[in-house]
Amino acid sequence: MLVKNIMTLNNISVQPGQTALEAWEIIIQTRLTGIPVTDPKGSIIGVLSREEIINAGPRVLEGNVKVRDIMQQEIFILKEDAPASDAWTMPANVFPVVDDNGRITGMLERSEVGHTLFKVASQIFQQAETIMDAAHNGIIAIDKNGIISTFNIAAERITRRKKSEALGRHLSDVIIPHGLLDILENGNYQSHYKFSLGYSSGTHTYLTNRSPIIENGQVVGAIGVFQDISEIEFISEELSSVKQLNKELETIIESSYDGIIITDPSGQIIRANHAHERITGIPTASIQKMTMADLIAKGVYSQSIVDAVIEQNGAVTLSELTADNNQLLITGNPVHNQQGEIIRVVINIRDMSDLNNLKNQLEQSIALSERYHGELTQLRSRLIDQVGLVVKSTKMKKVLGMALRMAQVNSTVLLLGESGVGKEVVAKAIHKNSKRSSGPFITVNCGAIPENLLESEMFGYEKGAFTGANREGKPGMFELADNGTLFLDEIADLPLHFQVKLLRALQEREITRIGGTRPRQIDVRIIAATNKQLEELVQDGKFREDLYFRLNVVPIHIPPLRERKDDIIPLVYNFKKSFEKVYGMEKEFSPRVFKELMEYQWPGNVREVKNVVERLLVTSSEQVIKSVDIPLNITPATPPQRHGPHQVTVQGIIPLKAAQLEMERQLIGAALKELGSTYKVAKALHVDQSTIVRKVNRLRENGLSL
Numbered sequence: 001m002l003v004k005n006i007m008t009l010n011n012i013s014v015q016p017g018q019t020a021l022e023a024w025e026i027i028i029q030t031r032l033t034g035i036p037v038t039d040p041k042g043s044i045i046g047v048l049s050r051e052e053i054i055n056a057g058p059r060v061l062e063g064n065v066k067v068r069d070i071m072q073q074e075i076f077i078l079k080e081d082a083p084a085s086d087a088w089t090m091p092a093n094v095f096p097v098v099d100d101n102g103r104i105t106g107m108l109e110r111s112e113v114g115h116t117l118f119k120v121a122s123q124i125f126q127q128a129e130t131i132m133d134a135a136h137n138g139i140i141a142i143d144k145n146g147i148i149s150t151f152n153i154a155a156e157r158i159t160r161r162k163k164s165e166a167l168g169r170h171l172s173d174v175i176i177p178h179g180l181l182d183i184l185e186n187g188n189y190q191s192h193y194k195f196s197l198g199y200s201s202g203t204h205t206y207l208t209n210r211s212p213i214i215e216n217g218q219v220v221g222a223i224g225v226f227q228d229i230s231e232i233e234f235i236s237e238e239l240s241s242v243k244q245l246n247k248e249l250e251t252i253i254e255s256s257y258d259g260i261i262i263t264d265p266s267g268q269i270i271r272a273n274h275a276h277e278r279i280t281g282i283p284t285a286s287i288q289k290m291t292m293a294d295l296i297a298k299g300v301y302s303q304s305i306v307d308a309v310i311e312q313n314g315a316v317t318l319s320e321l322t323a324d325n326n327q328l329l330i331t332g333n334p335v336h337n338q339q340g341e342i343i344r345v346v347i348n349i350r351d352m353s354d355l356n357n358l359k360n361q362l363e364q365s366i367a368l369s370e371r372y373h374g375e376l377t378q379l380r381s382r383l384i385d386q387v388g389l390v391v392k393s394t395k396m397k398k399v400l401g402m403a404l405r406m407a408q409v410n411s412t413v414l415l416l417g418e419s420g421v422g423k424e425v426v427a428k429a430i431h432k433n434s435k436r437s438s439g440p441f442i443t444v445n446c447g448a449i450p451e452n453l454l455e456s457e458m459f460g461y462e463k464g465a466f467t468g469a470n471r472e473g474k475p476g477m478f479e480l481a482d483n484g485t486l487f488l489d490e491i492a493d494l495p496l497h498f499q500v501k502l503l504r505a506l507q508e509r510e511i512t513r514i515g516g517t518r519p520r521q522i523d524v525r526i527i528a529a530t531n532k533q534l535e536e537l538v539q540d541g542k543f544r545e546d547l548y549f550r551l552n553v554v555p556i557h558i559p560p561l562r563e564r565k566d567d568i569i570p571l572v573y574n575f576k577k578s579f580e581k582v583y584g585m586e587k588e589f590s591p592r593v594f595k596e597l598m599e600y601q602w603p604g605n606v607r608e609v610k611n612v613v614e615r616l617l618v619t620s621s622e623q624v625i626k627s628v629d630i631p632l633n634i635t636p637a638t639p640p641q642r643h644g645p646h647q648v649t650v651q652g653i654i655p656l657k658a659a660q661l662e663m664e665r666q667l668i669g670a671a672l673k674e675l676g677s678t679y680k681v682a683k684a685l686h687v688d689q690s691t692i693v694r695k696v697n698r699l700r701e702n703g704l705s706l
């Protein structure tokens with residue numbers, strides 16, 4: 001506010017020689033509080049105010065008092081453009097006002113200045129209050145006693161207290177004071193102080209600045225400006241989770257093996273991953289400034305998938321062939337905003353050449369595996385041809401698979417399984433398919449060799465080694481099996497003392513003939529077999545543990561026939577065919593026969609099948625055998641008589657070979673039972689011991705128990 005804005009315009013002045021009465025009349029006419037006094041040149045030399053005239057008393061009315069007598073000579077002149085507040089600081093009630101040339105333009109009264117300043121102050125105060133109420137931040141001011149003097153609308157909203165309830169009350173009666181009272185005590189400014197308050201609606205977080213109000217160096221109050229930042233905190237949390245999501249999305253896009261580009265609806269590329277650079281060769285850094293049209297112009301793509309997506313307003317898949325002849329599968333998907341407008345197009349580019357290569361490789365692998373499968377089948381059928389093996393059930397196929405694998409190596413194999421399951425045929429199969437196939441396959445039935453002959457049978461003897469020994473000496477089974485396979489059947493029947501010798505021979509891979517001094521190197525692959533539980537024998541001390549471990553390198557368990565019934569019919573056909581050849585006949589089995597054979601438990605396993613088929617063929621007079629009309633138990637009910645004229649009784653007409661076998665079974669069985677050793681039996685039956693051993697083996701092979 002300037003002086004000229006509130007002064008009373010007037011250029012009237014009085015001369016010092018005029019009477020005070022004249023001056024008074026002018027003052028009354030002009031309604032001024034006082035008028036300037038000027039000299040003849042117009043310079044202000046004093047001021048005459050009503051106050052001086054009144055103080056001069058009744059003399060003035062008589063006209064005897066001159067202006068010069070009572071005028072104030074100490075004058076304070078104001079310039080028109082000076083701030084009005086300047087007058088407030090000067091000790092006068094009336095101020096002449098002059099323009100820039102020093103000419104009188106008006107008068108300013110002190111009371112007018114006071115009035116104007118008050119008006120201005122009120123306006124400022126009003127404005128300040130309006131500003132404070134318009135502020136988003138809460139503002140609370142207190143005086144030095146803690147009484148609230150300012151409380152804006154935001155403070156009402158934040159504290160949930162009315163201004164009318166707050167003003168004039170102590171801070172602690174209105175809100176839970178948080179430090180503003182402390183400011184009164186310590187007088188320190190406190191900024192960005194964060195605190196939280198719990199309300200029924202949830203916790204709110206505030207940020208506040210507090211400062212003391214200082215007058216003349218004294219703290220006369222404090223003002224706190226505070227802001228509810230719960231929303232900002234919430235937004236900031238949201239923002240950090242959005243940032244996190246963005247980061248994750250970035251990682252996902254980057255980790256994709258497929259190329260990914262994201263465009264706006266005009267085709268402007270917004271983002272592309274490095275896989276796209278790998279596929280197309282366009283650097284990721286430069287693609288950000290390109291459009292789909294640029295990529296088409298560069299020959300990267302031949303058509304715009306963005307346009308296709310926009311046109312279809314849905315997912316579109318295209319196939320492209322690159323300049324390098326790589327096939328690309330391109331899929332575009334639109335991203336809509338809430339109004340359903342397309343705002344982005346996400347494009348996935350899959351390089352099919354890798355997949356095609358894989359497909360080709362897979363096809364080659366399949367072809368290769370088919371070839372191998374064919375070769376394996378061929379190998380198997382060759383094997384079956386070689387050793388007459390019938391393998392139909394899954395269990396037996398597994399056994400055969402293992403046997404074939406074992407044929408490729410030299411490891412010791414232990415064949416386990418009940419009597420007659422085919423241990424020896426599997427051993428032969430291993431031998432025939434091994435590198436040793438051109439070498440000998442020697443079977444030793446460990447249980448059939450008398451204890452005292454074991455060593456000479458196994459290791460041989462030198463000439464004159466003992467009485468009754470062959471003059472030339474004799475090679476043992478080990479020597480005979482050199483460069484081939486030694487099949488040690490019924491291994492569990494070996495006496496303990498011989499087990500030690502066998503173990504040594506196996507470990508040292510050399511033997512010394514009885515009566516000899518020179519050890520002989522032998523290159524023999526060992527396959528052992530037993531129908532007994534070797535582990536139990538080891539525990540009972542009947543079989544040496546060290547020998548057991550030596551033999552049990554690769555155990556192969558051949559399951560009993562009742563556990564692989566799929567093999568029964570093929571075995572029956574196989575044996576039927578071979579016996580028909582032997583006996584020169586051809587017969588048929590009725591389905592009932594097969595049913596009965598399938599239902600039977602076959603305690604004698606494959607060997608029993610072989611015998612039963614032979615019996616069925618040779619004992620039936622019918623062309624079509626309708627049922628298994630002979631008892632499946634092949635052991636005769638009556639024990640054979642040893643002496644007397646009817647040692648051999650013929651009860652019907654059966655093939656001579658079968659009759660001979662039965663006769664030998666009864667005769668040798670009875671003799672062995674009575675005499676205990678093949679040596680004694682040979683003597684009693686007037687044949688060589690080797691003949692007895694051979695016959696015993698043959699009988700066993702035919703499934704005939706002794």
Ligand SMILES: Nc1ncnc2c1ncn2[C@@H]1O[C@H](COP(=O)(O)OP(=O)(O)OP(=O)(O)O)[C@@H](O)[C@H]1O
Pocket residue numbers: 388389390391417418419420421422423424425426489529530531571574606607610700701702
């Ligand atoms: N899978 C098969 N295919 C064709 N013939 C088989 C098969 N298994 C066994 N045989 C025949 O069954 C008979 C008994 O087989 P093998 O002698 O191999 O049995 P094993 O288990 O060694 O008997 P043991 O324990 O009594 O010595 C033999 O005549 C053999 O040819």
